[in-house]
Amino acid sequence: MARPRSTQADQAILDATRAVLVESGWSRLTMAAVAARAGVAKTTLYRRWPGKSELVVDAVAVLFDELELPDRGSLAADIEGVVLSFAHLLGHPETKTSLMAVVAESTTDAALRGRIKAAVVDRQKRLVVEGRVRAQARGELPPDADPVRTARSVDLIFDVIAGAVVHRSLVSAESVDAAWARRFTALLLGGLAALEA
Amino acid sequence: MARPRSTQADQAILDATRAVLVESGWSRLTMAAVAARAGVAKTTLYRRWPGKSELVVDAVAVLFDELELPDRGSLAADIEGVVLSFAHLLGHPETKTSLMAVVAESTTDAALRGRIKAAVVDRQKRLVVEGRVRAQARGELPPDADPVRTARSVDLIFDVIAGAVVHRSLVSAESVDAAWARRFTALLLGGLAALEA
DNA sequence: CCATTACGCTACGACGAGTAGCGTAATACA
DNA sequence: TGTATTACGCTACTCGTCGTAGCGTAATGG
Numbered sequence: 001m002a003r004p005r006s007t008q009a010d011q012a013i014l015d016a017t018r019a020v021l022v023e024s025g026w027s028r029l030t031m032a033a034v035a036a037r038a039g040v041a042k043t044t045l046y047r048r049w050p051g052k053s054e055l056v057v058d059a060v061a062v063l064f065d066e067l068e069l070p071d072r073g074s075l076a077a078d079i080e081g082v083v084l085s086f087a088h089l090l091g092h093p094e095t096k097t098s099l100m101a102v103v104a105e106s107t108t109d110a111a112l113r114g115r116i117k118a119a120v121v122d123r124q125k126r127l128v129v130e131g132r133v134r135a136q137a138r139g140e141l142p143p144d145a146d147p148v149r150t151a152r153s154v155d156l157i158f159d160v161i162a163g164a165v166v167h168r169s170l171v172s173a174e175s176v177d178a179a180w181a182r183r184f185t186a187l188l189l190g191g192l193a194a195l196e197a
Numbered sequence: 198m199a200r201p202r203s204t205q206a207d208q209a210i211l212d213a214t215r216a217v218l219v220e221s222g223w224s225r226l227t228m229a230a231v232a233a234r235a236g237v238a239k240t241t242l243y244r245r246w247p248g249k250s251e252l253v254v255d256a257v258a259v260l261f262d263e264l265e266l267p268d269r270g271s272l273a274a275d276i277e278g279v280v281l282s283f284a285h286l287l288g289h290p291e292t293k294t295s296l297m298a299v300v301a302e303s304t305t306d307a308a309l310r311g312r313i314k315a316a317v318v319d320r321q322k323r324l325v326v327e328g329r330v331r332a333q334a335r336g337e338l339p340p341d342a343d344p345v346r347t348a349r350s351v352d353l354i355f356d357v358i359a360g361a362v363v364h365r366s367l368v369s370a371e372s373v374d375a376a377w378a379r380r381f382t383a384l385l386l387g388g389l390a391a392l393e394a
Numbered sequence: 395c396c397a398t399t400a401c402g403c404t405a406c407g408a409c410g411a412g413t414a415g416c417g418t419a420a421t422a423c424a
Numbered sequence: 425t426g427t428a429t430t431a432c433g434c435t436a437c438t439c440g441t442c443g444t445a446g447c448g449t450a451a452t453g454g
């Protein structure tokens with residue numbers, strides 16, 4: 001029975017966060033700058049988010065939603081495709097910077113860890129599930145037997161794909177190009193065959 | 198023709214950095230605290246390292262040197278072993294916190310990226326090379342043919358192993374236990390067979 | 395013994411996180 | 425159409441940390 005929060009302000013703040021992130025990177029992103037850019041008071045930010053990390057997680061999570069899995073005709077082509085689009089996404093400064101920054105913060109903050117898991121990790125596992133279903137329809141993979149076993153496989157594959165791409169591009173600091181994607185896919189496909197056997 | 202820098206102070210500073218890291222984590226690690234713990238003046242830190250990130254990279258790099266690859270009799274057992282010891286290392290707060298923190302910083306700092314690559318990544322690739330040589334001696338893998346191809350394989354395998362373990366334990370926030378290591382190893386071995394074929 | 399450099403110390407400026415308090419605007423509900 | 429209730433903007437503030445300046449002192453090579 002009172003004034004509700006402006007959803008318009010929410011949107012403006014998240015947009016502004018991404019914009020400032022692109023320009024300044026994580027370390028030089030200040031709450032004051034976000035507030036100014038969004039056209040709201042700094043206090044409004046703190047009324048909605050506990051701090052910088054949480055704000056950035058929410059602002060960045062949607063960026064990963066642009067990842068899709070168009071049907072490229074074979075499991076191999078699908079994997080190569082998603083590897084390359086994930087790498088492309090990680091090429092954007094605001095994505096890599098903020099993803100790593102919030103992951104780093106999360107190592108000493110359990111609540112933040114949960115937020116990342118819900119907003120990014122669990123949301124993107126859909127890609128693995130989708131690719132799997134499609135491959136099964138094509139007859140490239142056997143149908144699911146045990147649901148527990150299936151869930152474990154999805155988790156494993158997700159960590160292998162996402163982990164390898166992130167590690168190569170951000171830690172090893174080497175480019176994820178078509179040639180690398182092809183070799184990685186060959187490795188993964190061979191592994192999948194062994195796993196399902 | 199003058200007073201040289203105290204190497205003893207260098208050591209004390211690096212030790213202190215690790216100690217403070219354990220107690221406070223990255224975000225609450227202050228240069229003042231490190232200086233106090235090391236028994237030196239804060240200015241002495243800045244005379245040697247440009248900032249916090251560079252100091253922490255140097256302090257943490259040596260932690261990864263404790264990783265070894267004892268001969269467990271088979272390639273599968275060797276991989277499982279190194280996966281588990283890497284996961285164990287990442288279990289220590291100071292390792293995971295500082296590794297992620299410096300990687301995050303490196304996304305906007307090319308010099309730091311180079312420092313990490315030299316001090317951590319390139320140093321630890323020895324593990325992959327060693328496991329590979331050992332497996333070849335056992336006849337589990339074919340001998341090297343093309344050196345370029347070999348180098349690419351080493352890079353790929355390194356990113357897959359390190360990436361998957363880091364991603365699972367730090368991003369997905371799930372534990373890397375013996376069961377997971379076994380499944381991951383099965384996947385990787387299957388992939389290696391396909392890669393070498 | 396002397397020039398040179400490192401070191402410890404104190405003090406300081408700059409900046410950003412996060413909070414408090416107040417007046418005002420917007421909305422649900424009666 | 426009021427009226428209670430809550431969001432909002434604004435200003436001002438505390439607090440902590442980074443990074444630097446300047447100075448006197450200690451250690452070392454020649």
